Amino acid sequence: MATTNGHTVKAFDEDLGQLRGLVAEMGGRAEAAISGAMQALVRRDLDAAAMIVEEDRKIDTIETEIERQALRLIALRAPMADDLREILAALKISGVVERMGDYAKNIAKRVPVLEGAKAIEPLSILPAMSRAVSDMVKASLDAYAARDPQAAILVCESDKAVDDFYNSLFRALLTHMMENPHTITAATHLLFIAKNLERIGDHATNIAEMVYFAATGHQMAERPRGLDSLARAI
Amino acid sequence: MATTNGHTVKAFDEDLGQLRGLVAEMGGRAEAAISGAMQALVRRDLDAAAMIVEEDRKIDTIETEIERQALRLIALRAPMADDLREILAALKISGVVERMGDYAKNIAKRVPVLEGAKAIEPLSILPAMSRAVSDMVKASLDAYAARDPQAAILVCESDKAVDDFYNSLFRALLTHMMENPHTITAATHLLFIAKNLERIGDHATNIAEMVYFAATGHQMAERPRGLDSLARAI
Numbered sequence: 001m002a003t004t005n006g007h008t009v010k011a012f013d014e015d016l017g018q019l020r021g022l023v024a025e026m027g028g029r030a031e032a033a034i035s036g037a038m039q040a041l042v043r044r045d046l047d048a049a050a051m052i053v054e055e056d057r058k059i060d061t062i063e064t065e066i067e068r069q070a071l072r073l074i075a076l077r078a079p080m081a082d083d084l085r086e087i088l089a090a091l092k093i094s095g096v097v098e099r100m101g102d103y104a105k106n107i108a109k110r111v112p113v114l115e116g117a118k119a120i121e122p123l124s125i126l127p128a129m130s131r132a133v134s135d136m137v138k139a140s141l142d143a144y145a146a147r148d149p150q151a152a153i154l155v156c157e158s159d160k161a162v163d164d165f166y167n168s169l170f171r172a173l174l175t176h177m178m179e180n181p182h183t184i185t186a187a188t189h190l191l192f193i194a195k196n197l198e199r200i201g202d203h204a205t206n207i208a209e210m211v212y213f214a215a216t217g218h219q220m221a222e223r224p225r226g227l228d229s230l231a232r233a234i
Numbered sequence: 235m236a237t238t239n240g241h242t243v244k245a246f247d248e249d250l251g252q253l254r255g256l257v258a259e260m261g262g263r264a265e266a267a268i269s270g271a272m273q274a275l276v277r278r279d280l281d282a283a284a285m286i287v288e289e290d291r292k293i294d295t296i297e298t299e300i301e302r303q304a305l306r307l308i309a310l311r312a313p314m315a316d317d318l319r320e321i322l323a324a325l326k327i328s329g330v331v332e333r334m335g336d337y338a339k340n341i342a343k344r345v346p347v348l349e350g351a352k353a354i355e356p357l358s359i360l361p362a363m364s365r366a367v368s369d370m371v372k373a374s375l376d377a378y379a380a381r382d383p384q385a386a387i388l389v390c391e392s393d394k395a396v397d398d399f400y401n402s403l404f405r406a407l408l409t410h411m412m413e414n415p416h417t418i419t420a421a422t423h424l425l426f427i428a429k430n431l432e433r434i435g436d437h438a439t440n441i442a443e444m445v446y447f448a449a450t451g452h453q454m455a456e457r458p459r460g461l462d463s464l465a466r467a468i
Binding site for chain 2 (some may be wrong): 065067071074075078080081084085088091092175177178182184185187188191192195
């Protein structure tokens with residue numbers, strides 16, 4: 001690593017550690033937002049939902065802070081290739097976490113629309129899907145913190161289960177809509193929520209792929225997609 | 235700008251110009267993918283749709299090349315604050331364009347699923363919405379190329395029209411589904427396509443906001459959201 005301006009290796013490592021800490025904090029908040037949004041939905045808790053929406057600003061603020069610190073680190077320390085790549089990885093991962101936070105916010109925003117809706121049977125699958133997704137997010141960030149390529153592979157493998165949840169929900173909701181046309185509006189919102197969760201799982205996979213690449217220098221082998229022909233589009 | 239390693243300002247400007255050129259090329263491809271996907275959908279042209287899906291790899295490849303060049307530029311030229319910010323902007327905008335390409339790909343992927351579907355009346359609004367979105371994407375990238383904050387403001391203002399399209403489509407498709415439960419599967423795919431277009435419009439707005447910030451040093455004033463209470467979630 002570069003010490004061109006007299007700073008020590010230790011100081012640089014501390015800065016990098018701080019950057020990684022911010023990514024971890026941001027990730028923890030996104031994870032909490034996902035499970036919080038799902039709880040708010042299940043309980044039809046409008047106040048909790050509004051808090052999740054508000055919380056997303058904080059996630060965005062941390063992303064801005066990560067960018068600021070990354071820029072400062074590059075400008076001050078003139079890091080060499082490996083360190084530069086690590087800073088870029090923190091930037092990219094924080095961008096992905098920001099998108100996860102957005103999806104959680106979008107789930108929370110649908111809670112008021114669903115408040116008056118009658119119970120829709122497929123809704124019972126959503127919390128289990130949400131837990132699987134939260135677990136993936138946590139595991140992807142743990143893999144990042146530990147720079148562990150094996151853990152990253154496990155994250156990618158678990159995306160299959162999330163895709164299976166989505167496929168089940170997609171079919172169940174469409175059947176439900178056909179049999180109960182008066183629930184179409186509510187079911188459509190649940191469909192979008194399921195799609196948001198599925199996308200969060202994809203993003204956890206993206207993070208795991210970045211972790212793998214950063215740790216090994218190789219792309220993870222292409223994995224087979226879990227979405228079937230009916231629901232695979234998007 | 236920094237010339238610490240003996241390189242001239244001109245060489246750095248050329249490198250930066252090349253980076254901006256790659257962003258422009260990537261943006262042009264994403265724009266073409268959006269209109270191509272919509273044409274493939276309207277004509278139920280499976281070959282054209284498959285080509286759009288394939289094309290997305292090229293967009294991803296350019297993003298990787300932009301990252302590679304940005305890293306090289308930072309490492310070789312040790313740019314100062316303003317230039318570093320410009321490099322970071324190119325990285326961020328290419329990340330947004332990659333997401334736009336993803337959405338276009340997702341639209342194209344739904345073409346085979348909709349191939350056998352009967353004509354659904356609200357489908358007729360989609361091409362107009364798609365044109366409005368393509369225009370926004372083009373205008374956001376033109377604003378980036380010209381570093382023009384006024385043009386960036388216009389992009390953000392035009393997002394209202396895209397949101398209005400989405401609201402109309404959302405309502406029209408839900409009504410259509412209730413009246414024709416046998417078209418629910420096809421209508422659901424069209425709903426996801428409309429949502430993809432609406433998200434592309436949001437991303438064009440994001441680019442415009444970055445252009446505005448880079449040019450003026452200020453955040454663009456918060457604009458009122460165009461989505462109404464029914465469709466605003468996500």
